[in-house]
Amino acid sequence: xxxxxxxxxxxxxxxxxxxxxxxxxxxxxxxxxxxxxxxxxxxxxxxxxxxxxxxxxxxxxxxxxxxxxxxxxxxxxxxxxxxxxxxxxxxxxxxxxxxxxxxxxxxxxxxxxxxxxxxxxxxxxxxxxxxxxxxxxxxxxxxxxxxxxxxxxxxxxxxxxxxxxxxxxxxxxxxxxxxxxxxxxxxxxxxxxxxxxxxxxxxxxxxxxxxxxxxxxxxxxxxxxxxxxxxxxxxxxxxxxxxxxxxxxxxxxxxxxxxxxxxxxxxxxxxxxxxxxxxxxxxxxxxxxxxxxxxxxxxxxxxxxxxxxxxxxxxxxxxxxxxxxxxxxxxxxxxxxxxxxxxxxxxxxxxxxxxxxxxxxxxxxxxxxxxxxxxxxxxxxxxxxxxxxxxxxxxxxxxxxxxxxxxxxxxxxxxxxxxxxxxxxxxxxxxxxxxxxxxxxxxxxxxxxxxxxxxxxxxxxxxxxxxxxxxxxxxxxxxxxxxxxxxxxxxxxxxxxxxxxxx
Numbered sequence: 001x002x003x004x005x006x007x008x009x010x011x012x013x014x015x016x017x018x019x020x021x022x023x024x025x026x027x028x029x030x031x032x033x034x035x036x037x038x039x040x041x042x043x044x045x046x047x048x049x050x051x052x053x054x055x056x057x058x059x060x061x062x063x064x065x066x067x068x069x070x071x072x073x074x075x076x077x078x079x080x081x082x083x084x085x086x087x088x089x090x091x092x093x094x095x096x097x098x099x100x101x102x103x104x105x106x107x108x109x110x111x112x113x114x115x116x117x118x119x120x121x122x123x124x125x126x127x128x129x130x131x132x133x134x135x136x137x138x139x140x141x142x143x144x145x146x147x148x149x150x151x152x153x154x155x156x157x158x159x160x161x162x163x164x165x166x167x168x169x170x171x172x173x174x175x176x177x178x179x180x181x182x183x184x185x186x187x188x189x190x191x192x193x194x195x196x197x198x199x200x201x202x203x204x205x206x207x208x209x210x211x212x213x214x215x216x217x218x219x220x221x222x223x224x225x226x227x228x229x230x231x232x233x234x235x236x237x238x239x240x241x242x243x244x245x246x247x248x249x250x251x252x253x254x255x256x257x258x259x260x261x262x263x264x265x266x267x268x269x270x271x272x273x274x275x276x277x278x279x280x281x282x283x284x285x286x287x288x289x290x291x292x293x294x295x296x297x298x299x300x301x302x303x304x305x306x307x308x309x310x311x312x313x314x315x316x317x318x319x320x321x322x323x324x325x326x327x328x329x330x331x332x333x334x335x336x337x338x339x340x341x342x343x344x345x346x347x348x349x350x351x352x353x354x355x356x357x358x359x360x361x362x363x364x365x366x367x368x369x370x371x372x373x374x375x376x377x378x379x380x381x382x383x384x385x386x387x388x389x390x391x392x393x394x395x396x397x398x399x400x401x402x403x404x405x406x407x408x409x410x411x412x413x414x415x416x417x418x419x420x421x422x423x424x425x426x427x428x429x430x431x432x433x434x435x436x437x438x439x440x441x442x443x444x445x446x447x448x449x450x451x452x453x454x455x456x457x458x459x460x461x462x463x464x465x466x467x468x469x470x471x472x473x474x475x476x477x478x479x480x481x482x483x484x485x486x487x488x489x490x491x492x493x494x495x496x497x498x499x500x501x502x503x
Contacts, residue, residue, distance in 0.1 A: 076181045082124040087133030112162040115190040127163040145176035145188040171199040356396035379418025386425040394502040399475040407438045414442030437496040445487040
């Protein structure tokens with residue numbers, strides 16, 4: 001079966017590569033023919049049009065100069081007296097007939113139409129009388145002609161109104177040129193001539209050039225084809241032998257590639273395991289250090305804090321009628337003593353997690369108790385999404401209250417300007433767990449912060465020692481659950497506590 005597959009693959013490869021030199025030569029030759037033919041046609045057409053433009057401009061200029069020589073006085077009078085006249089007055093001007101008669105003496109080119117403009121751009125003469133009094137259809141070219149330029153143009157017209165009536169499908173060449181009298185600019189000429197025969201000639205040559213190029217290509221291809229055919233047959237035979245060798249090499253390469261992929265997967269898995277073990281070791285070392293510090297701190301600070309607390313209580317009793325500022329400062333001292341005791345409690349809780357007292361508790365009831373104990377800012381809106389059908393979970397109530405109270409307080413603190421705080425509970429029947437999530441709309445966290453979130457002594461708060469989440473994680477794990485975090489900078493965070501449901 002394997003041999004049949006190998007022969008099929010080899011046959012397909014040979015078929016796809018049969019006579020590659022001939023195929024490449026044919027494609028390259030065809031592309032070269034098309035490029036050469038297109039280039040020659042384009043260059044020929046551009047050269048002919050440029051040359052014709054030059055000839056037309058010179059011929060039409062001669063015709064205009066000839067008219068000016070014949071009727072320079074009449075044209076000057078026609079121009080100078082045209083200003084302020086309406087269309088009817090311009091069309092009945094006696095000088096119009098003289099210019100029309102003189103136009104018949106122009107023999108250099110077949111003039112289809114002649115137009116004369118004054119300096120204001122008005123058509124004061126046209127061999128098509130109905131156009132007298134109008135304006136130019138090309139005001140930009142007329143403006144350039146009035147400034148002294150000669151502007152030739154040409155193209156196919158579906159319908160053209162000439163001196164002898166309408167013409168259809170005619171190639172027209174025209175030129176705008178300045179009109180001078182005694183060295184002074186008085187207007188501009190526009191002369192139209194018939195270029196149909198020239199464009200028909202260019203069109204015919206445009207067809208001949210590709211035919212000539214194609215004939216040369218056929219001769220060249222025929223000459224080289226038979227030479228390449230012999231060389232290509234030799235290459236095809238060599239390919240057959242090479243394919244057999246390539247097939248064996250390909251199988252060996254595939255085997256090596258699979259082995260490399262398996263090795264890379266194993267190395268990656270082992271690296272992740274080592275990284276996780278290293279992280280756990282670092283965390284344990286920090287907790288061990290905290291254990292030593294916590295024991296000393298708990299012993300050395302609790303007694304002084306208790307003495308200070310009693311002293312403040314005594315002063316508050318003695319100074320019950322005292323100054324308000326003194327009462328205020330005594331309250332501040334008492335609050336800081338309470339905060340210091342809380343820090344000592346956190347240090348001890350981080351390293352001395354007691355065994356949980358497991359019991360069945362309703363999710364909604366437990367969260368309700370926590371919210372009654374928490375101080376939520378007025379700007380934070382708390383929303384509960386706890387279905388009535390959610391099963392209870394089996395946890396230590398005091399420990400879970402501490403965990404969720406910490407998460408809810410953190411969520412509220414992450415929104416200094418206020419916002420929604422969503423507490424949701426869902427059941428995962430497949431795994432037999434209840435998931436309680438706390439979602440805030442605060443500033444969120446970067447991936448770098450997320451990577452260190454549960455490390456002891458790591459905190460992003462201005463006032464904090466970085467043990468709240470460490471304690472929370474320890475308590476959750478002691479109750480048989482785990483915690484997950486999702487966060488994105490600028491989009492808030494979601495802390496999910498997964499705990500076993502009471503079956």
